[in-house]
Amino acid sequence: LNTITPCAACKLLRRRCAQECPFAPYFSPHEPQKFAAVHKVFGASNVSKMLSEVPEAQRSDVANSLVYEANARIRDPVYGCTGTISALQQQAQSLQAEVNAMREQIMRYQVHENAVAAV
Amino acid sequence: LNTITPCAACKLLRRRCAQECPFAPYFSPHEPQKFAAVHKVFGASNVSKMLSEVPEAQRSDVANSLVYEANARIRDPVYGCTGTISALQQQAQSLQAEVNAMREQIMRYQVHENAVAAV
Numbered sequence: 513l514n515t516i517t518p519c520a521a522c523k524l525l526r527r528r529c530a531q532e533c534p535f536a537p538y539f540s541p542h543e544p545q546k547f548a549a550v551h552k553v554f555g556a557s558n559v560s561k562m563l564s565e566v567p568e569a570q571r572s573d574v575a576n577s578l579v580y581e582a583n584a585r586i587r588d589p590v591y592g593c594t595g596t597i598s599a600l601q602q603q604a605q606s607l608q609a610e611v612n613a614m615r616e617q618i619m620r621y622q623v624h625e626n627a628v629a630a631v
Numbered sequence: 632l633n634t635i636t637p638c639a640a641c642k643l644l645r646r647r648c649a650q651e652c653p654f655a656p657y658f659s660p661h662e663p664q665k666f667a668a669v670h671k672v673f674g675a676s677n678v679s680k681m682l683s684e685v686p687e688a689q690r691s692d693v694a695n696s697l698v699y700e701a702n703a704r705i706r707d708p709v710y711g712c713t714g715t716i717s718a719l720q721q722q723a724q725s726l727q728a729e730v731n732a733m734r735e736q737i738m739r740y741q742v743h744e745n746a747v748a749a750v
Contacts, residue, residue: 554672554673555674555677573709574708592700593716607723608726618736
């Protein structure tokens with residue numbers, strides 16, 4: 513008798529959660545929304561394929577990154593993750609511009625300081 | 632007789648590219664690698680579903696962002712897009728730290744300048 517609670521994937525897909533279930537280690541029944549998200553965006557068979565394509569030690573990172581991407585796509589059906597990437601690129605760009613401007617300002621102070629010291 | 636070249640999706644899926652093909656406007660036969668990527672990562676039916684879920688004017692943005700995400704996942708099967716997001720977050724964080732440090736440095740110069748001016 514299998515007394516183990518089925519994982520979130522097997523619960524959603526209404527199938528028996530076998531010992532060698534590819535989803536069970538990464539999709540706990542206590543967080544059903546995680547599998548629901550990747551199922552909606554990637555499909556169960558793609559998720560299983562992407563998990564199997566990397567060494568076991570990296571599979572939880574695969575699962576987590578797929579959950580993150582899927583949630584981003586559900587939140588923003590047009591841009592998904594790429595919306596976050598664009599926003600971060602703009603933020604980095606504007607911070608870099610600020611750094612450059614401040615660096616110039618500091619250089620002007622230093623030139624002035626050296627000139628004063630030379631008097 | 633259909634003399635139109637089938638779109639990249641219909642070519643890959645070996646199906647007739649009908650007038651109302653959901654992929655044709657976004658997956659030109661001249662860039663077959665774009666559909667190949669989204670097909671591998673999301674699956675054709677998920678791509679079609681995600682395109683149909685937004686107004687037509689936004690569908691090319693959906694297609695482009697899915698291509699971007701799929702290519703990121705193919706390049707980095709463990710982290711995909713989320714690897715780019717982590718790297719950008721770290722970059723923004725370190726730039727912000729640099730801005731804060733420079734701001735302090737500039738403030739010290741300004742305090743010093745005011746003190747000199749007051750003499």
